[in-house]
Amino acid sequence: MLISPEVRTVLDHTAAPGDLFERVVPVALPMKARFRGLTVRETCLVKGPAGWAEFAPFTEYDVPEASRWLLAAVESAALPLPRPLRDRVLVNATIPAVPAHRVPAIAAHYPGVSAVKVKIAERGIASLDEDLARVAAVRRALPDAAVRCDANGAYTHDEAKTALTALARTGPLQYVEQPVPDVHGLARLREWVSIARLPVPIAADESIRKVSDPLSVAALGAADVIVVKAQPLGGIRAAASIIEAAGLPAVVSSALESSVGLAAGAALAAHLPLSSAGQGLLGPEPAAGLGTAALFAADVAAPGLRPQDGSLPLGRVEPDEDLLAAHAAGPERARFWTERLEACWTHVARGEDSGRAG
Numbered sequence: 542m543l544i545s546p547e548v549r550t551v552l553d554h555t556a557a558p559g560d561l562f563e564r565v566v567p568v569a570l571p572m573k574a575r576f577r578g579l580t581v582r583e584t585c586l587v588k589g590p591a592g593w594a595e596f597a598p599f600t601e602y603d604v605p606e607a608s609r610w611l612l613a614a615v616e617s618a619a620l621p622l623p624r625p626l627r628d629r630v631l632v633n634a635t636i637p638a639v640p641a642h643r644v645p646a647i648a649a650h651y652p653g654v655s656a657v658k659v660k661i662a663e664r665g666i667a668s669l670d671e672d673l674a675r676v677a678a679v680r681r682a683l684p685d686a687a688v689r690c691d692a693n694g695a696y697t698h699d700e701a702k703t704a705l706t707a708l709a710r711t712g713p714l715q716y717v718e719q720p721v722p723d724v725h726g727l728a729r730l731r732e733w734v735s736i737a738r739l740p741v742p743i744a745a746d747e748s749i750r751k752v753s754d755p756l757s758v759a760a761l762g763a764a765d766v767i768v769v770k771a772q773p774l775g776g777i778r779a780a781a782s783i784i785e786a787a788g789l790p791a792v793v794s795s796a797l798e799s800s801v802g803l804a805a806g807a808a809l810a811a812h813l814p815l816s817s818a819g820q821g822l823l824g825p826e827p828a829a830g831l832g833t834a835a836l837f838a839a840d841v842a843a844p845g846l847r848p849q850d851g852s853l854p855l856g857r858v859e860p861d862e863d864l865l866a867a868h869a870a871g872p873e874r875a876r877f878w879t880e881r882l883e884a885c886w887t888h889v890a891r892g893e894d895s896g897r898a899g
C-alpha cells in the first residue's frame with residue numbers, strides 16, 4: 542500500500558478515527574441514470590481539521606481495498622490541498638451506457654467540453670450495435686469533443702479486436718479505456734493494434750487502481766495513457782507520485798464521489814504539470830473525468846462541483862447542512878459505514894498489506 546509520507550505522519554499521530562474526524566456523515570445520493578450498475582451512490586463525508594473530505598469506496602469493496610480510499614479521506618481531512626498550477630481544470634463529459642436517444646439530454650449538461658467519455662460494453666445492458674449507435678449519437682451531440690470510450694475490462698481479446706475496429710470506423714478516438722481486464726491482455730491488445738495500424742490508443746484504468754503494482758502498465762508498455770483516481774490510489778499525493786513514476790500521459794478521473802471528493806480530484810489534476818508527453822495524444826491540456834456531479838440527481842453541496850464551460854473551479858467544497866440531512870443514509874446503512882471506517886482504520890494502522898480485489 543503506497544502511503545505518502547505526509548499521510549503516514551498524520552496516522553502516526555492519530556490513535557483512532559474519532560481523534561481526526563469530528564463529523565462522519567454517510568449519505569445516499571440518487572443518480573439521474575444508471576451508472577456502473579448504480580442508481581444510488583452511497584458515500585461517507587468526514588470532517589477533519591483541514592476541512593471536509595470523503596470516504597467513498599464502493600459498497601462491495603472489501604476492507605483491504607477500501608482502506609486505500611480511507612487514506613485519501615485522511616489526507617484531505619488533515620492536510621492542505623497541494624498547490625495548483627492552474628485556476629480551473631478541463632473536464633470531459635461522461636455518457637453512461639444509455640440508449641442512443643437519451644444521449645442528447647445527458648450531453649446537454651456538458652456544454653463546451655473538449656472531450657467526452659462514453660461507457661461501452663456493459664454486459665446485459667447493450668450490444669456492440671447499441672454501443673456504436675450511442676457513440677454515433679455522442680458525436681452528433683458534441684461534435685467538437687474528442688471521443689473516449691470506456692469498456693471497464695469487459696471484452697475478451699477477440700471481442701476487443703472486433704469492437705475497436707468497429708468503433709474506429711465511427712470516427713477518431715482519443716483512446717479506449719481498459720478494453721480487456723488485465724495488464725498482460727492490454728499489452729497484447731496494444732501490440733495487435735499497432736500491427737493492425739488501428740488508430741486507437743489504449744488507456745489503463747482498473748490496471749492502475751485495482752492492482753498491487755500500478756507501475757506494471759508502464760513497465761509492460763500496456764497503455765498509451767493512464768487513468769488516475771485520487772481516492773482508490775490512497776490520495777492526491779500518492780496518485781501524483783504514481784503518475785510521476787509511470788511517466789505516461791495521465792487523465793485524472795473521478796471515482797463517482799460527491800462534489801466534496803471531486804474537489805480532491807480537481808486539486809490533483811491542477812497540481813500536475815502539463816506533460817509534453819501527453820500533448821500529442823490528449824491535446825494541450827488533458828480533460829479530466831471529473832464532470833460526474835452532472836450525473837447525480839442530488840448532491841451534498843449547492844452549487845455542486847458541476848462543469849461550466851467545460852471546466853471545474855478549484856478549492857474545497859463545503860457541504861450544505863440541509864442537503865446532508867436530506868440525503869443522510871438510514872440508520873442501518875449509517876452503521877455499515879461507521880463500522881467500515883473503523884475496520885479500515887484498524888487495517889491501515891496495523892500496516893496490513895492492501896489487497897486489490899476484483
Ligand SMILES: O=C(O)CCC(=O)C1=CC=C[C@@H](O)[C@@H]1C(=O)O
Nearest residue numbers: 577635658794795796797830833
Ligand atoms: O472518467 C469519467 O468520465 C467519469 C468517471 C468514471 O467513468 C468512473 C468512475 C467511477 C467508477 C468507474 O466505473 C468509472 C470508470 O471506470 O472510469
Ligand SMILES: [Mg+2]
Nearest residue numbers: 691693718746
Ligand atoms: Mg474506467
